[in-house]
């Protein structure tokens with residue numbers, strides 16, 4: 312197989328290929344949610360979806376416009392300059408380099424997610440994602456532009472360090488968005504399928520616990536694609552304390568509908584926590 316030709320095609324048609332994969336996965340999961348709903352939503356779903364699509368679209372646009380190099384270009388630079396672990400090893404077969412790249416980049420995203428929870432300044436930004444009081448496939452797009460920037464920064468550093476093949480970076484980008492959408496989806500999976508699937512992959516049941524309003528629970532299950540990191544690094548929780556069907560999503564102080572508008576979501580990292588707490592202290 313001529314990888315130069317494939318790489319050039321990937322770089323040339325990256326945007327259209329990614330948009331097509333994204334559209335296909337989003338529509339497929341939305342349809343699946345409608346056929347096998349885990350929990351019926353009570354909010355206006357059109358408004359939620361419009362907000363999340365606008366936030367995701369706006370953030371992606373900003374990242375693409377602002378970064379001088381994106382993930383694929385960085386992989387090309389690393390390959391040409393022989394940078395990164397995999398670019399300096401010649402004895403590994405190509406398929407193994409691809410597998411190792413997917414695992415390595417997913418680990419970088421796992422760490423990114425842990426840091427978003429660990430450091431106060433990053434948590435302020437990540438709260439935009441966690442303040443959703445319902446969960447469905449559209450929640451997978453609900454991230455503040457600053458978090459999209461941070462994610463891209465971590466990805467670029469990981470690519471420079473790992474030196475993954477261009478093909479692997481493209482597969483990872485598609486895999487990452489697919490799992491982001493899948494993990495947040497409001498799908499009722501068969502218990503048997505879910506049981507085996509979560510040995511390796513992050514499932515919606517596993518990720519729902521991460522959206523619990525209880526801090527102990529939302530500081531667990533950070534994985535994006537593979538569930539192994541949570542198991543290995545002591546952040547895995549199998550079941551929520553209050554049982555699967557009594558899970559309460561969101562963050563207590565941002566529960567009010569006033570915080571669910573697009574402008575408030577964009578402003579949320581800059582709103583003083585104490586001011587919000589005092590202002591809404593009487594509503595409980």
Ligand SMILES: [Zn+2]
Nearest residue numbers: 424437441521
């Ligand atoms: Zn999180």
